[in-house]
Amino acid sequence: MKWVAAPVVLSTALLLAGCTPEQQRGFLPEGSEGATNHTDGITGLWVTSWIVLLAVGVITWGLIIWATIAYRRRKGQTGLPVQMRYNMPIETFFTVVPVILVLGFFAFTAQEQSKIEQRYEAPENVVEVIGKRWAWDFNYVNDDVYFQGVQVQTDDEGEATDDTMPVLYLPVDKTTELRLETRDVIHSFWVVEYLYKKDMIPGQTNYMSFTPTKTGTFMGKCAELCGEYHSMMLFQMKVVEQDEYDAYIESLRDAGNTGQVTKEFNPNQEHIAGDNDSAKAQND
């Protein structure tokens, strides 16, 4: 293995030395660097996986090319070459190495994932995020105010216009728990720069725990095909300083958005047939 390992390590090192920062982060979305307390770990997992898999690829491609050249049919050769079978060392190698690789990838992925899935005992900020065809509602649980989004508007070219997007505000550097729910069908909560997606499943609450560590505006999308305007199920996430966050919460309160949006807006209520009043109220 020595004559294979040395060139691989050397060429990987040379390759990385000539890489732009963007390439060194495996072309992950711009702005994801240090976006939450988890994004650097996810980036590390992604980049390491690429390096390991590229090394496997280079060795495999190298052996294929070498074998096709070294054992090509020479002039004057006829018939089949010598047929070989049952090479125990090679077969053991072909079995053990992939198993180790797969177990390794699984373990490191599970480790990163469990950091996000692990709920904080007492998160400083809790927001209930409700997906709906094709927008988002946000319940700011700590402050008992809410925001109800409508689907983004499009311009003449059919592009979503930024200033009509629903906006989710989060204060920076606070341990945050998002409670992910849906009013209708399965959606998926995805803030692109946070490098993590999480399904929103009817009748279930899923959780995402993290600390936003960078202020800015981030791109949010639904990542689960949920119907005709799935591609328009967008939102913005603004991570801001605490005083700006407080001002936003105050503006919601001033607008009369006190309390929480509840399940009464769910279109597929179990009792909708026997509950004409609330169904009628929704239609009115």
Ligand SMILES: [Cu+2]
């Ligand atoms: Cu959706």
